[in-house]
Amino acid sequence: MSIAQPVQGQRFLLRNLDWSQYRTIADAVGASHVRLAYDRGNLEMMTLSHDHERWSKLIGQFIEVITDELDIPRQSGGSTTFNREDLERGLEPDQCYYLANEPLVRDKTDIDLNVDPPPDLAVEVEISRSAVNRMGIYAAIGVPEVWRFDGEELRVFQLTDAPGYAQADRSRHFPMLPLAEVQRFLRQRGQTDETTLVRSFRNWVREQQARGWK
Numbered sequence: 001m002s003i004a005q006p007v008q009g010q011r012f013l014l015r016n017l018d019w020s021q022y023r024t025i026a027d028a029v030g031a032s033h034v035r036l037a038y039d040r041g042n043l044e045m046m047t048l049s050h051d052h053e054r055w056s057k058l059i060g061q062f063i064e065v066i067t068d069e070l071d072i073p074r075q076s077g078g079s080t081t082f083n084r085e086d087l088e089r090g091l092e093p094d095q096c097y098y099l100a101n102e103p104l105v106r107d108k109t110d111i112d113l114n115v116d117p118p119p120d121l122a123v124e125v126e127i128s129r130s131a132v133n134r135m136g137i138y139a140a141i142g143v144p145e146v147w148r149f150d151g152e153e154l155r156v157f158q159l160t161d162a163p164g165y166a167q168a169d170r171s172r173h174f175p176m177l178p179l180a181e182v183q184r185f186l187r188q189r190g191q192t193d194e195t196t197l198v199r200s201f202r203n204w205v206r207e208q209q210a211r212g213w214k
Contacts, residue, residue: 010046010047010048010049010128011044011045011046011128011129011130011131012044012045012046013042013043013044013045013131013132014042014043014044014045015041015042015043016041016042017038017041017042017043018041019038019085019088021043022036022038022043022090023083025043025045026038026081026090029045034046034047034048035047035048035079035092035094036081036090036091036092037090037091037092037130037132037134037137038083038088038089038090038091038132038137039088039089039132039133039136039137040088040089041088042131042132044130044131044132046128046130049127051127051151052094052125052127054189055125055127055149055151055186055189056094056095056123056125057194058186058189058194058197058198059094059095059123059125059147059149059154059186060076060094060095060123061194061198062182062185062186062198062201063095063097063121063123064076065198065201065202065205066174066177066205067097067099068202069202069205069206069209070174070205070209072099072173072174073099073102073103074097074098074099074102075097075098075102075105075106076095076096076097077093077095077096077097077098077111077119078095078096079092079093079094079095079096080092080093080096080111080119082096082111082113082118082119082141083113084113084114084140084141086114087140087141089137089140089141090137091134091137091138093119093122093123093124093138094122094123094124094125095122095123096119096121096122096123096143097119097120097121097122098117098119098120099120099121099173100120100173101117101119101120104116104117105117113141117142118141118142118143118144119143120143120144120145120173121143121144121145121146121147121171121173122138122143122145122146122147123146123147123149124146124147124148124149125149125151126148126149126150126151127150127151135157135164135165136164138159138165139159139163139164139165142159143159144158144159144172145157145158145159145171145172145173146165147171149186153183154179154182154183154186155167155179156168156169156170156171156179158172176208176213181204185197185200185201185204188200
């Protein structure tokens with residue numbers, strides 16, 4: 001194992017760790033404010049800033065509003081750790097959700113990717129650049145859709161047969177939802193309190209639903 005190297009501010013990279021070393025560190029870190037991503041020997045450790053968490057929670061609340069108002073079954077996974085030892089990969093999303101596969105995990109207290117599906121949707125807040133290929137990890141474990149937000153732009157990526165991801169104009173889970181409108185509400189962060197902003201987004205979704213999303 002090499003010495004930790006600082007990467008892009010609040011990220012640190014450990015090289016040449018085997019799977020057992022990664023799992024030992026992951027177990028020791030537990031539910032602390034450190035997020036891990038492991039990719040075949042390289043372990044990134046990221047401390048979570050207030051700004052990062054504010055964006056993550058806000059996007060998550062918007063997704064929850066959409067599923068509530070459209071009556072879409074949902075199981076929220078938050079930043080659950082998803083591991084595949086056979087792939088030597090693992091990571092923790094900022095937010096994740098089971099939607100289409102919600103019935104398959106409804107009664108699960110633990111997720112085992114060897115038998116259970118990965119989340120249908122993951123959220124990545126990318127205020128600082130990752131030192132590992134997080135999208136490659138998502139692709140390897142089979143997450144169908146990832147929303148990426150860099151503090152300015154929200155982009156949707158969908159898993160292809162390539163393998164890898166291709167950017168899409170809309171979410172396959174919410175095809176009626178214009179991304180530009182979600183971005184418009186995200187840009188209002190800081191102009192009002194979070195409760196008012198989320199309520200405003202909910203009212204907008206209800207208006208679009210009543211109009212048939214025209």
